[in-house]
Amino acid sequence: MTPTPSRESAERDARHNARMTRKKALMDEKIAQAQDEYGLLLVHSGNGKGKSSSAFGMVARALGHGLKVGVVQFIKGGMSTGEEQFFRRFPDEVSYHVMGEGYTWDTQDRQRDIEKAVQAWDVARQLLNDPQIALVVLDELNIALKHGYLDVDVVLRDIESRPELQHVVATGRGAPPALLEAADTVTEMTLVKHAFKSGVKAQKGVEF
Amino acid sequence: MTPTPSRESAERDARHNARMTRKKALMDEKIAQAQDEYGLLLVHSGNGKGKSSSAFGMVARALGHGLKVGVVQFIKGGMSTGEEQFFRRFPDEVSYHVMGEGYTWDTQDRQRDIEKAVQAWDVARQLLNDPQIALVVLDELNIALKHGYLDVDVVLRDIESRPELQHVVATGRGAPPALLEAADTVTEMTLVKHAFKSGVKAQKGVEF
Numbered sequence: 001m002t003p004t005p006s007r008e009s010a011e012r013d014a015r016h017n018a019r020m021t022r023k024k025a026l027m028d029e030k031i032a033q034a035q036d037e038y039g040l041l042l043v044h045s046g047n048g049k050g051k052s053s054s055a056f057g058m059v060a061r062a063l064g065h066g067l068k069v070g071v072v073q074f075i076k077g078g079m080s081t082g083e084e085q086f087f088r089r090f091p092d093e094v095s096y097h098v099m100g101e102g103y104t105w106d107t108q109d110r111q112r113d114i115e116k117a118v119q120a121w122d123v124a125r126q127l128l129n130d131p132q133i134a135l136v137v138l139d140e141l142n143i144a145l146k147h148g149y150l151d152v153d154v155v156l157r158d159i160e161s162r163p164e165l166q167h168v169v170a171t172g173r174g175a176p177p178a179l180l181e182a183a184d185t186v187t188e189m190t191l192v193k194h195a196f197k198s199g200v201k202a203q204k205g206v207e208f
Numbered sequence: 209m210t211p212t213p214s215r216e217s218a219e220r221d222a223r224h225n226a227r228m229t230r231k232k233a234l235m236d237e238k239i240a241q242a243q244d245e246y247g248l249l250l251v252h253s254g255n256g257k258g259k260s261s262s263a264f265g266m267v268a269r270a271l272g273h274g275l276k277v278g279v280v281q282f283i284k285g286g287m288s289t290g291e292e293q294f295f296r297r298f299p300d301e302v303s304y305h306v307m308g309e310g311y312t313w314d315t316q317d318r319q320r321d322i323e324k325a326v327q328a329w330d331v332a333r334q335l336l337n338d339p340q341i342a343l344v345v346l347d348e349l350n351i352a353l354k355h356g357y358l359d360v361d362v363v364l365r366d367i368e369s370r371p372e373l374q375h376v377v378a379t380g381r382g383a384p385p386a387l388l389e390a391a392d393t394v395t396e397m398t399l400v401k402h403a404f405k406s407g408v409k410a411q412k413g414v415e416f
Contacts (some may be wrong), residue, residue, distance in 0.1 A: 044258060049250075050252060054258035057262055058265075060265070063290070082348035085273070189398075190398055
């Protein structure tokens with residue numbers, strides 16, 4: 001779990017360079033006919049519903065193909081979530097991590113929030129270093145970046161030096177420009193209509 | 209599987225009326241403090257990714273809460289999908305139906321497409337009549353409506369007469385106005401960025 005830092009770092013650098021070279025080559029081609037397969041970075045942003053749900057739908061999809069998945073949830077809500085209860089049923093296939101107790105926008109303990117976020121990122125980095133894992137979900141990462149709890153350059157460096165075929169999905173409002181820039185696909189979930197917005201209680205199986 | 213039509217119809221009418229009365233009462237209240245719990249109709253539309261994925265994320269969420277789920281896929285693609293392979297692992301918890309072989313926009317056999325869509329709706333109606341099922345996913349229903357393969361009034365009538373606490377998610381581009389009008393929540397998935405849009409082959413675990 002704790003590889004020699006220097007060796008790990010050298011390997012990461014090599015993978016980063018390989019990925020960037022490959023990405024540049026793809027960009028240079030600019031051909032619609034390309035049929036290359038490589039790991040995508042997807043970002044789900046916006047104020048609508050479905051940012052996390054669609055990441056968890058991708059988890060189901062990946063498991064259906066016999067692939068292994070890693071999940072880090074950067075914000076733990078007060079309620080236990082259905083997705084966590086469900087995917088923990090598959091410990092051999094899903095490496096599931098819920099970090100911390102949520103952020104302290106209420107209590108304003110910024111230093112504690114940063115420590116929690118950094119701990120969560122340490123777990124994320126291990127998943128991003130594991131070529132056995134085909135999909136890494138970084139749920140609500142964007143919030144941690146937005147609040148400056150994590151350094152976007154460090155995060156991007158680790159994401160970009162991941163194994164060649166590994167997919168990554170980062171969810172949450174407020175993704176910083178550098179993450180959007182690095183992403184292969186950005187989808188914005190927009191709330192078009194929400195009847196009884198605050199009038200109907202959060203519903204089990206829908207909102208959590 | 210085939211209840212007496214008249215009895216089934218009377219029960220549906222009664223449920224429809226009850227739902228509409230209840231919905232009107234909620235609307236009339238117009239209070240943000242309401243804490244009522246009832247089944248929601250969610251529509252995922254737009255040209256972006258994540259419409260179906262987020263519905264399948266909700267399936268995982270519901271299963272995590274020990275709820276039962278029904279899925280009807282109105283369009284079967286050429287590729288076998290990861291979500292189908294995965295959720296078929298849980299036959300006691302998920303009633304999974306993939307209808308037909310996809311539509312014939314290429315071959316232009318409209319009559320056949322209508323027949324397939326109507327058959328799919330018959331299955332959907334049974335799920336919408338089953339109070340044991342907490343969540344019904346109508347994947348790509350919007351497409352069938354958009355092409356006029358199904359009558360939106362019939363579809364809405366069946367959806368609105370479902371059991372009180374049952375949630376429904378309809379996905380796909382081109383949801384008709386009447387469906388959006390009836391929905392509790394409408395989320396539009398907007399494609400903000402798609403690198404190498406047609407240059408990178410559809411990736412297992414991401415797109416299918």
